[in-house]
Amino acid sequence: MRRVTTPRLALALAAALAASSAAGAQPAAKPAAPRERKPEVLIEARPPPFSEGIFPCMECHKDQKDPKRRELGFHDEQQSVFDHDAEHRWCLDCHDLENRDMLRLASGALVPFTESYRLCGQCHGDKYRDWRVGVHGRRVGMWDGQKTYLLCASCHNPHSPGFKGVKEIEVDGKTTIAPTLEMLKPMARPRRPEEMRP
């Protein structure tokens, strides 16, 4: 191409211009028509189970209604790991005083434990929006149809929400995911080339 003489180059340029304007006039060269979207069916994974013997809360909390913020002398399992902005939060910021079997939004509205994501979404709105559209969190199934999504509490322990690890558990005969307090152990490293020689 370097040796093309100037008039020929000009001719080629003109031809190229003509070709490009012709292509612009005919949008018929578009690839495939946009594909019709399959309806997205979302299935909620089973929420991880409560700690054993803890629910329903009202069995014990019928008469215990002290609203004063304090270090709890019971609920060791939660108290010992509590690391959810511990300086500023405590139980009754999320749990309802009158009905301990429910969670309480900032607005005062009560939500059941199965909809805990609404509670989380109050503060973690960015993650909540990402999760709703499938950018945050794991999904299993079809990219093109039915998929199962996990809940916030499937991977994050609400009392110590920084992600550490998850494990598969069985709830009512079905496997689902629950958060752990131990970090994940990586699986075996790949073999080095020298280890692969027979």
Added chain:
Amino acid sequence: MSERKSLSVLQGGADPLGNGPPDPARRAFMRTAAAGAAVSALASCGVSMDDFLRKHFKELSRDELAAVLAKVEKKNRDRFGRDTKVTAEGPIPGVEFGYGLDISRCVGCRRCVYACVKENNQSREHPQIHWIRVLEMDKDRGVDLAHAELYYEADAVPRPGKFYFPVQCQQCRNPPCVKVCPTQATWKEPDGIVVVDYDWCIGCRCCMSGCPYGARHFNWSDGQLPAEELNPNQHYLGNRPRPKGVVEKCTFCIQRSRNGRYPACVEICPVGARKFGNLLDPESEIRRVMDTKRVLVFKEELATHPQFYFFYAT
């Protein structure tokens, strides 16, 4: 001419120096001998004449393709003693696959590596083949291959000060591996997946040196794949067991993704760092990533234009 003289096979003809026209009978004899040698050479490396004279995958008629698939199923049965279902599902019109990997989430647990091995029937040992390689990098250095560690071992991940960068086939729009293949045994499908026809691959490994991501792997032997671990749902261009001497690579789990399913690595990821979907669908998960997150492609300066995107969701 002097070197010709030293070849005894060329001597004893009409002209020992090879200057005159060879005897026609001798020529016919040589032709037959050459054909015979070719057939026996093919037979000795396990290739039948039918396979050798087969048309390119893209030129196969429906019937021819069915025959080829049946042959692969028979080979599987002979080799593993198990029934398998081998398909050649074509690309879905209007779909272009895109893959997103959230580097801010990946913890380097390698669950994806082994889910991939299990799904895609890689050789487990001798050679051990992993289509996904998770690199451990220093947060202080960023994406720096000179200081990346593939063989990290730890009791718990992520390790402090480290981040993890899994690398697999980037399904380039401008794939160097396809350009260098001398036999057109590898090509890019309309949905973006770069595939390999293992029956067409001659094992020259040009594509491996062409790939800047180290995403292609060679079967130095028939490998070890226990029959009970064989995944019977197979795609001709994907996870069917590979013979010795061919190159293989990630296909976005073509046997799953073309049926609408997530690839195995996407489903297994415990932190949900892997996203997959149709780039042409503005509502898809991958498009949401592209629209709202900071996205990068690996080795952008090489202009390979990957269909695999890394992103930061935090």
